[in-house]
Amino acid sequence: MNTIYGGVEAGGTKFVCAIGTGPDDLERTSFPTTTPDETIAQAIAFFRERGPLSALGIASFGPVDLDPRSETYGYITSTPKAGWANTDISGILGRALGVQVRFDTDVNAAALAESRWGAARGVDDVVYFTVGTGIGGGALAGGHLVHGLLHPEMGHMRIPHDRAADPYPGICPYHGDCLEGLASGPAVEQRWGTRGENLPPDHPAWQLEARYLAAGVVGVVCTLSPRRVIMGGGVMEQPCLFPMIREEVATLLNGYVQAPEIGPPALGKDTGVLGAIALAMVG
């Protein structure tokens, strides 16, 4: 019997399902995220057509329950996304397909995929940030994905906010001016009155954005001490950001500790679903 690995990238906007063993061996499909019933049924149908899976990885939007001792292990828990709170996504898929499921956050899975095949190949200490509608972060520490009481929620770190220089109060409904509140895509749009993609590279928006993202990078440097920090998501498509962030990180660290390498993901749009495949392969 062949070994067939399946992966589901469960996103708030779309689901990506794939079978394969890496970037060069990947058969994928995607469809919009509607109701849990409809969306999960589409995923089940995709995998049933491709024969019995050996293992399935699910890389999910969250928050999720990763505690194997918990009654809601494998659930998407308190998400604000309509209809999806308390959805036993890994239980439903695992039972329907008769397969062992490995479940994690989308960003932890992305860190794993980039460590396996991408921008952090062979690196065991990796942080993956996504900067888009929200800010999320996943981490591999010593080769192990970080879980703990919940899982990393890097977007909600508190960072310095100079209200004289930037009176914008922040957009996070829970915390106002946490990292996500100050530096997510919607924060950029609300502060400047237009989407980031409309702001030229020399607009002051980017220097401010780089300063906030650098404070987040320094937060992970001081706690997780990654060798590599990978930053993806829509906001990071402004290419001027990387040099600015590296400079701000160096300024903030001020020679006290070495800065990690900071750069974009190498796996592009497939990072998420490859992360799910990587989860399945780890077993």
Add this chain to the structure above:
Amino acid sequence: MNTIYGGVEAGGTKFVCAIGTGPDDLERTSFPTTTPDETIAQAIAFFRERGPLSALGIASFGPVDLDPRSETYGYITSTPKAGWANTDISGILGRALGVQVRFDTDVNAAALAESRWGAARGVDDVVYFTVGTGIGGGALAGGHLVHGLLHPEMGHMRIPHDRAADPYPGICPYHGDCLEGLASGPAVEQRWGTRGENLPPDHPAWQLEARYLAAGVVGVVCTLSPRRVIMGGGVMEQPCLFPMIREEVATLLNGYVQAPEIGPPALGKDTGVLGAIALAMVG
């Protein structure tokens, strides 16, 4: 042959050396940290008198080099402590005693000791803060001590600093108002003109201190997601701090994620050297 574990807590002020297997089986001595030659010779003499060791753990002040691939692995590296920069502490002790050395930061070792015998017994996701002359933090993530590019340097996280409410610029020579710059013992003393132990529990110093330390705790919650946060060191001997910190953490998290348990170490003054013993026992 008996199994004999040795531990060295290498502190900037004093060295503690011990043999034993845990809190109830510990023979210890301590002496001031003078020059590396003299101090390390005293440690060697202590262990030689007690027969051949099976393994030696060293829990050291830092920064230290924990990368086994590095040429300065096992060294205290860029410490400002006179005479101690670039000291091959683990190589010298290991060769003199003919024993395998396991080397880590004092605070990582403390996290390990508290997880093994103390306030976080059986917990695999632990952060240990020490708040004294400086602020340091160690972490166990999924049962593994966090290393990475260097090791955690939690005292140097950037946190919100409202200069209108607290114009004190911070005492960190590298970063000014990082966590250590705002909340270490010397920062408290410089800001208020007297040592923390002279300030009564209802002095506004403690509410401010709790706010800064809570921001640091939120920083580790969002990155390492610990189940337990242990806070020791001289500043934490003010007992009013714990309830204030718990309240500030809850306020900052605002229900978005659950707060970890926050409390003092259980192993008292022996946390450090027990951490070194625990390193030796892990092998």
